Amino acid sequence: MNFTLKIWRQESAKSKGKFVVYNVSNISPDCSFLEMLDILNQQLIDKFEKPVCFDHDCREGICGACGLYINGRPHGPDEDITTCQLHMRRFKDGDTIVIEPWRGRPFPVIKDLVVDRNAFDKIIAAGGYISVSTGGVPDANAIPIPREDADLAMDAAACIGCGACVAACKNTSAMLFVAAKVSQLARLPQGRIEAKERVIKMVAKMDELGFGSCTNTGACEAECPKNISISHIAKLNREYIKAKIF
Amino acid sequence: MNSLFASSIGKKLIMSLTGLFLIVFLMVHLGINLSLIFYDSREPFNKAAHFMSSNVLIKILEIILFGGFFLHMFYGLYLQIKNWIARGRGYYKANYSQTSFFSKYMIHTAIIITVFLIIHLTDFYFKAKFFGEVPEVYYDGKPYHDLGILVIEKFKIPGFVIFYIACFLFLAFQLLHGFWSAFQTLGLDHQVYTPVIKILGIIYTALITIGFTAIPLYVYYFM
Incomplete structure (x- = not known):
């Protein structure tokens, strides 16, 4: 060819x-x-x-x-x-x-086609992790987690941080990336503990780095190689509003 | 709480809440407008318009309504400009991802609707409120503004009817995305209810568009 x-x-x-x-x-x-x-x-x-x-x-x-x-x-x-x-x-x-x-x-x-995606690392560093001590590997079913939560958390965890969501978004928004991490951790018992702090810090960092805001267009979801749904963005909004009000 | 509205999500929340408020307002407005064509007399319409301009509660709501319009327009433009800045250098090949079509043109339709709003307010609202150019009619010995005749006169001008209908089609584009989008921004997403909200959005948009465009057409052809 x-x-x-x-x-x-x-x-x-x-x-x-x-x-x-x-x-x-x-x-x-x-x-x-x-x-x-x-x-x-x-x-x-x-x-x-x-x-x-x-x-x-x-x-x-x-x-x-x-x-x-x-x-x-x-x-x-x-x-x-x-x-x-x-x-x-x-x-x-x-x-x-x-x-x-x-x-x-x-x-x-x-250079050429290489872009600096450090901004994503900075967002993760702002709170996209669990800092509580979770101990060693627990017994498989020691902490019961509803099947639906486990599945949704797993879907969100599929994010590889490639940045296609930002590239596709007409607003250059990183909401799908942030949502994937916030949603994944907030749905699991170990991540839930720091959910409030995490969502506030990650969104603040996202705004500070100059990413655009979400207009629910869905280009991110359409281009995500891991098929992450924008329903995680709704979860992010929910978590953020809840964290700020209560 | 105070820093909520400083964030991008907080500003979107304002867009969502004011948008939903305006969605409710549109229904009330349509209801009153329809009274013009559903009755033989202009009396119900003029009385409703009088009630809307004299009732204390409505007067308070009016301030909230203007505030809602202002906040929705201000933050819409503010966020859009920030979003344009966020891109920097654009793409050579425009993105053609499978997305919600109308969401891409919200700012464009919004500008058209703003122009419409200014013309609309000057034509009716400001006339009745400040300029006093509205003819008067008497019902049961009491004087009322005959806004009905003002509307009918306007809708006898073909150019105005076309402009009016075109503007409501652009409003339909806004609503088709905005209705569902408002719920998504509020974080209200559900496996079962979200598809229902999306359908409700389409039904609502259809009712508003058909209702508002039927009035000028009816007046033009039958009144």
Whole structure:
């Protein structure tokens, strides 16, 4: 397969950046999207040009490192997958593919397609953890947890912090990310203890870092590779209002 | 509590509560308007309009209503500007994720509705309240503002009827997203009740739109 790639190139955080067009040929349909970029980079290296920088790590859809805005959608055209799980058979031969980094002031571009997602770490550091001593591994059913709560907490825990929600959101809101963590921990007995403090601190940090506010558009949910529902955002709102009033 | 409204969620909460208040107001307004076409005489409409402008409780509610409108518009614009700033450099390829369509155009429809609101208030409310240009009628020897005739005269102008109906279609776009969205912001999400709220939102929007657009059409063609 042959493709024309229109890729955002930016030397550093401070430089201006522009789109550069590349052509790749003889790409196998079974090639993953990142492998296709590897092939392009090898071609560039062979020509003594600088390769295109992009984030990646596990290439199994579980680490959350990769994340490209492909043809107007975070993680590309497929549902419920990360960029590394996207394959070239999903495109048509001869397609022009536009590849952009996540956009948003809290996610500044470091180089080419790599953005600084430190803002997420800062939000987690503000309270997205359990600091009470939970002891060693408890007996399986020592603390009874309703099945529904356990399931919803598990759904929320699936968040890999890739930032697709922020990238997709027209408001650059991080509400789905924050909601996933708040909801996950607030539903479980060990996390419940610090729920009030946690939600206040995490939302304050989210606001401070310059993320937008949620308008319940649902683009985050549509693009989330882990299919996290915006009903967790309602839970976040509930937790926050409750924490502030009572 | 005081810092609640300083946060982004708190500001959204204001949007939600004022939005729900305005949703209730729209129903009351529609009810009164419909009295103009359901009766042969303008008397019930004029009397209702008189009650709305003279009752003490309504006068208090009126201040709350204006406050609600103001807060809804102010925070809507404030949050939108902050959201635009949050993006920074935009995308070359616009996002086309599967999302609720109308939610993407809330600010645009809101601007149209604000323009409508200003024209609407100047046409009827301010006229009756301050300018005294409204003709008078007598029911049981008591003088009333004949707002009914003012409305009928307006709805005889084809351009105004088209503008009025167009504005209510834009309002429908607002309501289609806003109704459910208000509940989501309040944190009211439920496996069973949320789909019900979404359907109620559609029914409410349909009733408001059909009701408000039927009045000018009826007046134009039949009165």
